Amino acid sequence: MTTTRVFLLASALARLVEKERGGNLVRQGFFPEGTGRSTHVQVSGDAGHLVLTSHHAAGPREELAEISRAQAEALLELTAGQAEYLSIPINIGSHSATLQRFVTPTPLDLISITFKQDKAARKFQPPAWFGPEVTSEPAYQVRSLALTGVPATPEVEVTNEALHSLLDALDNRADEPQPQPTEVSRVTEPSEAALDPEAEQEFDGLNIEDSVIRELARSLQPQRR
Numbered sequence: 001m002t003t004t005r006v007f008l009l010a011s012a013l014a015r016l017v018e019k020e021r022g023g024n025l026v027r028q029g030f031f032p033e034g035t036g037r038s039t040h041v042q043v044s045g046d047a048g049h050l051v052l053t054s055h056h057a058a059g060p061r062e063e064l065a066e067i068s069r070a071q072a073e074a075l076l077e078l079t080a081g082q083a084e085y086l087s088i089p090i091n092i093g094s095h096s097a098t099l100q101r102f103v104t105p106t107p108l109d110l111i112s113i114t115f116k117q118d119k120a121a122r123k124f125q126p127p128a129w130f131g132p133e134v135t136s137e138p139a140y141q142v143r144s145l146a147l148t149g150v151p152a153t154p155e156v157e158v159t160n161e162a163l164h165s166l167l168d169a170l171d172n173r174a175d176e177p178q179p180q181p182t183e184v185s186r187v188t189e190p191s192e193a194a195l196d197p198e199a200e201q202e203f204d205g206l207n208i209e210d211s212v213i214r215e216l217a218r219s220l221q222p223q224r225r
Contacts, residue, residue, distance in 0.1 A: 002114050002115060002116055002136070003113070003114070003115045003117070003118045003120075003121035004112050004114045004121075004132065004135070005112065005113050005115070005121055005135045006110055006112045006133065006140060007110070007111050007112070007123065007126060007130040007131055007132065007133050007134065007135075008109065008110060008111075008130075008131035008132050008133075008134055008153065008154070008156050009099065009107070009109040009110065009111045009129075009130065009156065010129075010131060010156040010157070010158045010162070011107065011109050011156075012158055013110075013158060013162065013163070013166050013170025014099060014109035014131055015061050016170075016194045017088055017090055017099055017166070017170070018086065018088055018099075018101060018167065021088050021089065021090055021099075021100070021170075023086040023087055023088035023089075024043045024044055024045060024079075024086070024087050025041070025044070025045075025084070025085075025086055025087075025089075026042065026043070026045045026082045026084070026085055026086075026087050027044075027082065027083075028040050028041070028042045028043075028083050028084075028142060028146065029041045029042075029075065029076040029077075029078075029080075029081070029082045029146070030073065030079055030080060030081050030082070030083075030142075030143050030146045031078075031079055032080050035036065035202045036054065036055055037052060037053060037054045037055060037192060038052075038053045038055070038098030038143065039051065039052050039053070039068075040053075040079070040143065041072050041075040041076055042072070043069060043072045043073065043076065043080065044087075044106065046069050047066070047069065048066070048067045048068055048069045048070075048073070048090045049064045049065065049066055049067065050064070050065045050067055050070070050072075050075070051063070051064050051065075058200070065074050068128065078127040079146075080147060080151070081105075081146035081148075082104060082105075082106065082143050082146055083102065083145050083146040084102070084103045084104035085100045085101055085102040085103060085104075085110045085120050085142075086099075086100070086103070087099075087100060088100075088101065090111075090169065090170075091169070091172065092113060092127065092169060093169075095113050095115075095124070096113070096114075097111055097113045098111070098112050098113075098165075099110065100112070100142075102145065102150075103202055105145060105146065105150060106149070108145070108150050108153065110134070110140060111130065111190035116140045126163075127165045127166075127169065128165035129162040129163070129165045129166040129169070131156035132154060132180055137151075138206055139151040139196050187200055192223070
């Protein structure tokens with residue numbers, strides 16, 4: 001049985017992942033919960049699906065039926081609640097993760113990793129750029145977000161360590177040994193100081209030339225005193 005762990009992610013870091021990886025827009029509409037099962041409709045690109053989820057003691061089981069985009073669009077209008085998000089795949093070492101950048105019902109960034117074995121899920125150590133884990137909180141499931149809205153979400157801090165950890169992941173170097181940071185600084189507001197040489201080299205290696213992303217990187221650097 002597969003196991004999925006879900007974490008919050010700082011929006012500034014999620015923007016950087018989106019810029020580097022792109023993504024696919026997904027819209028989901030949920031019908032009211034039934035006895036022992038739930039149904040929702042999904043639209044992604046030109047594809048539409050009607051999804052029936054049966055709830056068993058061993059875990060939920062999904063059955064997908066492909067339908068036309070027009071049919072899916074029509075069903076979306078009949079649903080009790082909807083969620084819209086950008087789905088962005090990213091590799092975390094040897095694992096595959098999915099970033100969800102929610103647009104509807106409100107901005108929110110979640111990253112999830114699905115494991116084939118429960119043992120592997122328990123052993124997984126989230127990297128420094130992940131936020132708090134919300135796996136066991138039903139309020140962060142897409143169905144709950146669509147039907148009841150986003151719960152009070154804690155602010156996810158962005159540190160210099162988190163930024164460099166994410167850059168390593170984007171550069172496919174997440175498995176390489178990393179030096180232990182001597183100081184972790186909390187970023188409270190943008191700094192006008194230039195990037196330090198090490199961070200500048202990281203961004204050049206990633207070919208990030210867009211001025212918006214460079215400004216984001218500057219805002220994530222600890223202020224010089």
